[in-house]
Amino acid sequence: MTSDEQRWRLIRGDCLAGMAALPERSFDLAIADPPYGAATASEWTLAGGHELPRFGGAWRLADHDWDRLAGVDGLRFTLAWLSSLGRLVKPEGSIWIHATYHNAGIVNVACQALGLEIINEVIWYKRNAFPNLSRRRLTASHETIYWVHTGGPRRRRYRFNYDAARAAAFDGDALKEPGRQLRTVWDVPNNKSREELAFGRHPTQKPLRLLERIFLVAGTPGGRFLSPFSGSGSDLVAAVRAGMHATGFEIDERYHAIAARRLAALPRG
Numbered sequence: 001m002t003s004d005e006q007r008w009r010l011i012r013g014d015c016l017a018g019m020a021a022l023p024e025r026s027f028d029l030a031i032a033d034p035p036y037g038a039a040t041a042s043e044w045t046l047a048g049g050h051e052l053p054r055f056g057g058a059w060r061l062a063d064h065d066w067d068r069l070a071g072v073d074g075l076r077f078t079l080a081w082l083s084s085l086g087r088l089v090k091p092e093g094s095i096w097i098h099a100t101y102h103n104a105g106i107v108n109v110a111c112q113a114l115g116l117e118i119i120n121e122v123i124w125y126k127r128n129a130f131p132n133l134s135r136r137r138l139t140a141s142h143e144t145i146y147w148v149h150t151g152g153p154r155r156r157r158y159r160f161n162y163d164a165a166r167a168a169a170f171d172g173d174a175l176k177e178p179g180r181q182l183r184t185v186w187d188v189p190n191n192k193s194r195e196e197l198a199f200g201r202h203p204t205q206k207p208l209r210l211l212e213r214i215f216l217v218a219g220t221p222g223g224r225f226l227s228p229f230s231g232s233g234s235d236l237v238a239a240v241r242a243g244m245h246a247t248g249f250e251i252d253e254r255y256h257a258i259a260a261r262r263l264a265a266l267p268r269g
């Protein structure tokens with residue numbers, strides 16, 4: 001485990017085993033960015049080559065072992081980590097779950113099966129989405145984020161920073177005006193700053209500005225944040241910046257190392 005007791009702790013290992021050891025209702029907010037099942041074992045050769053100058057330089061299709069999620073085993077795995085989050089997150093808090101069309105149905109069914117009410121389904125619109133290299137599908141330009149709570153349908157006590165969300169404006173997002181309610185479509189470019197990539201990259205790294213919006217809507221300054229699938233630590237970094245104590249799990253040594261270095265480099269507020 002790597003930690004800075006005052007602000008964060010990052011555990012290298014399986015989140016299922018790790019979460020089982022944590023006390024119930026001990027977190028105010030969780031963000032899960034799980035394996036999506038989007039990886040393919042196929043070998044691809046692209047007619048136009050693999051060079052994509054406007055998309056971060058030379059780029060190769062990659063098959064990620066950690067991104068396997070198939071069939072009934074995928075549903076069982078989703079039920080396992082989601083029921084742990086349901087046990088660990090207070091009814092006054094909430095859980096946000098990233099998904100694409102590969103796993104969104106499974107996550108939705110799992111929420112309903114576990115009695116976790118879906119508050120909203122947010123569409124993260126990526127106006128600079130990666131082109132479809134195979135030229136056999138539309139360009140996938142959005143991801144789904146489920147916002148759910150643990151209080152059950154008759155006990156809605158989850159935190160919603162309504163006034164802050166209503167007052168906010170976001171650079172370049174024409175769908176949100178200050179003083180108007182925040183909608184469920186968020187126009188957030190999938191760009192990462194040099195600072196976000198300073199310690200290495202994760203293939204599905206989330207941009208900080210997307211996570212900052214989640215903390216604006218549902219963060220609890222001074223509270224506790226949980227990330228079961230931390231990857232390069234983007235949500236942990238956003239949590240610490242939002243004044244929350246962050247706990248994360250990452251099973252892969254390379255990504256754990258990136259996240260630990262990002263966290264250690266955060267300036268003290």
Ligand SMILES: C[S@@+](CC[C@H](N)C(=O)[O-])C[C@H]1O[C@@H](n2cnc3c(N)ncnc32)[C@H](O)[C@@H]1O
Pocket residue numbers: 013014015016033034035036066202204205206207228229230231232233234235249250251252255
């Ligand atoms: C979609 S990625 C998260 C990316 C992250 N949001 C970021 O911005 O870098 C999912 C991560 O979960 C990790 N993972 C997969 N199964 C895990 C498990 N059982 N316990 C902990 N981490 C796991 C993978 O190694 C991968 O880094």
